[in-house]
Amino acid sequence: MKVTIYDVAKEAKVSIATVSKVINNTGRISESTRERVCEVMERLNYQPNIIASALMGKQTKTIGLLIPDLANPFFSELARSIEDRGHESGYDLVICSTDYQPEKENKYLTLLKQKRVDGFILASGFENLDKVEELVKEEIPVAVVARDFPMFPINAVALDDFLGGYQAASYLIKNGHRNIAVIGRDLWSNRERIRGFKQAMEENGLKHRSDFEFVQDIHHVDAAKRVTMKYLNSDDRPTAIFACNDLLAIGAIQAAKAWGLKVPDQLSIIGFDNTIIATVVEPPLTTIAQPIQNMGKEVMDLMVAMITGRQKEQKRVTLLPELVERQSVVKLGDPLHLDHSVHK
Structure with missing residues (x-):
């Protein structure tokens, strides 16, 4: 038999209004009464009806997070950061993985609206502009993280992806590399990274080869491995x-090893994100770090400020990337550098 608010009030010897105040953290209640009501709710395993509360115009204390790929360590680490910050603020997170599929994005948005979530956080990879516009028009609190929608008045926490791509190319060029290939998926953040990459190439008098750029439907290790094999066959x-x-960088490393090349001696590889896998792969991956923890904290703080009405104006936060040097890039001309001939 389901426990009701009436059962809690009777057991705690208080009014229904007092239990409601404890649940919603409103009104003036003595600490001893609050503790007694909370103890009874926990003992009876009472679950407030958040949907009913939402229909009465109250918050459900839940936020929907749409991310494209939980298998990518960047998104799992980002989701964890957002969830931890939400917990600190008294909010729960409903995490949906869309697999970069617009139909899944639509499905989850509809489902979460029905569940009356207080707002949405959309992560990099969400490209459905019509749905973003729909959320804005419906005045539903929405924030984006690890990307931006500059055409809409929404909160955003983004990385300076242009600078990150610029740093990656500059570092490789500084180490003597001229023929540099790119692997990525056609997303807003990657387009910015590649734009920065090309800028650094141009400033150093180098031409970016179109046959060394693959930014189509690729987001898994196996796909990156196949593309790298194609490059190595050039x-x-x-x-x-x-x-x-970083996930694509792992695929590139696997392809090089399968081809019989030593990384970095015969092929240097630089990643992006600085996720946990960058430290455990062999060799450890040189990468452009995103401040994942700060991104999660910032976007959740913006979301809570919107929901509670503390923030009226939209805010855009841009965080800076940082190069993390490990052992996957070699300096050409270094005495330790091996012959670049293919040993297949």
Whole structure:
């Protein structure tokens, strides 16, 4: 038999109004009464009806997070950061993985609206502009993280992806690399990274080869491995690869090893994100770090400020990337650098 608010009030010897105040953290209640009501709710395993509360115009204390791929360590680490900050603020998170599929984005948005979540956080990879516009028009609190929608008046926490791509190319060029290939998926953040990458190439008098850029439907290790194999089969193969995330960099490393090449001695690889896998792969991955913890904290703080009405104006936060040097990039011309001939 389901426990009701009436059962809690009777057991705690208080009024229904007092239990409601404890649940919603409103009104003036003595600490001893609050503790007694909370103890009874826990003992009886009472679950407030958040949907009913939402229909009465109250908050459900839940936020929907749409991310494209939980298998990517960047998104799992980001989701954890957002969830931890939400817990600190008294909010629960409903996490939905969309697999970069617009139909899943639509499905989850509809489902979460029905569940009356207080707002939405959309992560990088969400490209459905019509749905973003719909949320804005419906005045539903929405914030984006690890990307931006500059055409809409919404809160955003983004990385300076242009600068990150610029840093990656500059570092490889500084280490003597000229033939540099790119692996990524066609997303807003990656487009910015590649734009920064090309800018650094141009400033150093280098031409970016179109046949060394693959930014189509690729977000898993196996796909990155296949693309890298294609690059390595080129007559003038690259000496370095810029992967737009660490997961793709792992695929590139696997392809090099399968080809019989030593990383970094015969092929240098730089990633992006600085997730946990960058430290455990062999060799440890040089990468462009995103401040994942700060991103999660900032976007949740913006969301809570919107929901509670503390923030009226939209705010955009841009965080800076940082190069993390490990052992996956070699300096060409270094005495330790091996011959670049292919040993297949």
